[in-house]
Amino acid sequence: MIKKRRENNTLRIIMALAVVGILSGALLVLVYNYSIPKIRVNVENETERAIKNIFPQAEKIQKTKDDFFKVTGAENKVAGYAFIAEGNGYQGIIKLIIGVDPKFTEIKGMEVLESQETPGLGAEIAGSKFRKQFENLPITQKIEYVKNQKPTKPNQIEAITGATISSRAVVNIINDGVNEVRKNVK
Amino acid sequence: MEQLILVFIAASITNNFVLTYFLGICPFIGVSNKTESAVGLGIATTFVMTIAAAVTWLIYHYMLVPFNLVFLQYVTFIIVIASLVQFVEMFIRKTSPPLYKALGIFLPLITTNCAILGLTLFMVLRNYNFLEAIIFGLGAGVGFTLALVIMAGIREELEFAEVPKPLKGAGITLIIAGMLALAFMGFGGIISG
Amino acid sequence: MIKDFVKGLWKENPIFVQVLGMCPTLAVTTKALFGLSMGLATTFVVVSSSVVISVVRKFVPRQVRIPIFTVIIATFVTAADYFLKANFFQISKALGPYVPLIVVNCVILGRAEAFASKNKVGRSFLDALGMGVGFTAALIVLGAIREILGAGTIFEFPIMWKGFTNWIVMVLPAGAFITLGLLVGVFNILDKKMKTRREIAKG
Numbered sequence: 336m337i338k339k340r341r342e343n344n345t346l347r348i349i350m351a352l353a354v355v356g357i358l359s360g361a362l363l364v365l366v367y368n369y370s371i372p373k374i375r376v377n378v379e380n381e382t383e384r385a386i387k388n389i390f391p392q393a394e395k396i397q398k399t400k401d402d403f404f405k406v407t408g409a410e411n412k413v414a415g416y417a418f419i420a421e422g423n424g425y426q427g428i429i430k431l432i433i434g435v436d437p438k439f440t441e442i443k444g445m446e447v448l449e450s451q452e453t454p455g456l457g458a459e460i461a462g463s464k465f466r467k468q469f470e471n472l473p474i475t476q477k478i479e480y481v482k483n484q485k486p487t488k489p490n491q492i493e494a495i496t497g498a499t500i501s502s503r504a505v506v507n508i509i510n511d512g513v514n515e516v517r518k519n520v521k
Numbered sequence: 522m523e524q525l526i527l528v529f530i531a532a533s534i535t536n537n538f539v540l541t542y543f544l545g546i547c548p549f550i551g552v553s554n555k556t557e558s559a560v561g562l563g564i565a566t567t568f569v570m571t572i573a574a575a576v577t578w579l580i581y582h583y584m585l586v587p588f589n590l591v592f593l594q595y596v597t598f599i600i601v602i603a604s605l606v607q608f609v610e611m612f613i614r615k616t617s618p619p620l621y622k623a624l625g626i627f628l629p630l631i632t633t634n635c636a637i638l639g640l641t642l643f644m645v646l647r648n649y650n651f652l653e654a655i656i657f658g659l660g661a662g663v664g665f666t667l668a669l670v671i672m673a674g675i676r677e678e679l680e681f682a683e684v685p686k687p688l689k690g691a692g693i694t695l696i697i698a699g700m701l702a703l704a705f706m707g708f709g710g711i712i713s714g
Numbered sequence: 715m716i717k718d719f720v721k722g723l724w725k726e727n728p729i730f731v732q733v734l735g736m737c738p739t740l741a742v743t744t745k746a747l748f749g750l751s752m753g754l755a756t757t758f759v760v761v762s763s764s765v766v767i768s769v770v771r772k773f774v775p776r777q778v779r780i781p782i783f784t785v786i787i788a789t790f791v792t793a794a795d796y797f798l799k800a801n802f803f804q805i806s807k808a809l810g811p812y813v814p815l816i817v818v819n820c821v822i823l824g825r826a827e828a829f830a831s832k833n834k835v836g837r838s839f840l841d842a843l844g845m846g847v848g849f850t851a852a853l854i855v856l857g858a859i860r861e862i863l864g865a866g867t868i869f870e871f872p873i874m875w876k877g878f879t880n881w882i883v884m885v886l887p888a889g890a891f892i893t894l895g896l897l898v899g900v901f902n903i904l905d906k907k908m909k910t911r912r913e914i915a916k917g
Contacts, residue, residue: 695895
């Protein structure tokens, strides 16, 4: 008698777990199918907004390959290229979009797409004061950063006080990204 | 090798789970009365964290990603962690009764410790490889233990101090944690090189 | 019935009294808006999981109730996470990995175990809603204080005088701990005052 009850109990436990698992999976498939297209559109809009910030004259943005965009301005004139690059920051991955001129000699600007840096310190890499330093920065040689002083050479930027690691991470991501893209374009 | 050391130091000290990500605060406030129990809980958590990092890494990269089931990530991870804690408990009880006696009472507490789930989520977000994931788990555990033991030490001394009445208990613990967080920020320079 | 709702707001406030669910509380409250969003997401999860758990409570075998509750909670958290990503992209980016961590927010499992698994649907709903609202309110208070002092704004509107220097420490982890610690203290003082007043009124 007791044995039979225990078997029943085990069966009930397995049933309960299975039912919960199936229902949970089914609900999540619905949610997933509903949100994925929307999320994709969100990411695209975000990228487009960032590119338009870097190239205000942009009229057409063409995705020529993964994470690489050709930006055209008025009268079909090529305004430049934009590409996405990522790397490790202080607290996680930093994802940037970087715009360069058509000849690959200087940066037109950069925007932060994703980062988990410390609010108030590292997160300032997305602030306009830090980002402005990259506008028209030559990339004919490697970008360098300096601490607590004004840049003296044209290829230098000033790191954010208290967030050297995040600043350095951005510089490294851009340097590596530029190298990578150059190799692929040639 | 350098990368592994960096992951370890970041997880245990400069980005300490408790003091910068606020993960595992519940036991931090609850259990950090006595140094001895703090050490016990710390070791048990480190143990589970290291194994959890390895197991969830394998599941994520060899089951969820290939079969396109990433949306089941949270559900899977929490089940894995809960069953892992159960297994570890049974395993220790069978193999080493003295160890079980020392750690046993802490194990059930670990399932609801958000540091473990947090660890597995961060591991995925940061794209760690298998070895890095294990070191990350170990480092996070060591960091958790460190914060817990320091806190317990301070709280033992606190019994002799006159704490304003409304702040007794959780209030003063949180304020001390704030000061510890400031102190730990000073380590930030270690990995800036 | 009303009591079930009201107790979460003050007497059993999940943050100030029970000191539960700390990781999202401290991590995301650098801004009032993030506190509000996290509060609403948590409210959604605690209410829907409490209702479901209360409905199925008679069919759940005792031995596996905790795993089953956890799976139910994790399901709703995933749903909330995808919903935020689809409709409130910027907010979901700011909250980052702290949305999934709602799964292990002890407030939710606590409600499931202590209340929803023992009570009827209506009462469980009110109980969860009260806890959610109390949690959200506390998060907004904490977020507002940290945003005003740390960035000089509230819900992104600048309100401090010109020349105000932001207290960076307020947006750092240390500021979160210290602000919450002091708030818990203030809460205790207010609570005691209210109690004595009530006793005097009673005579």
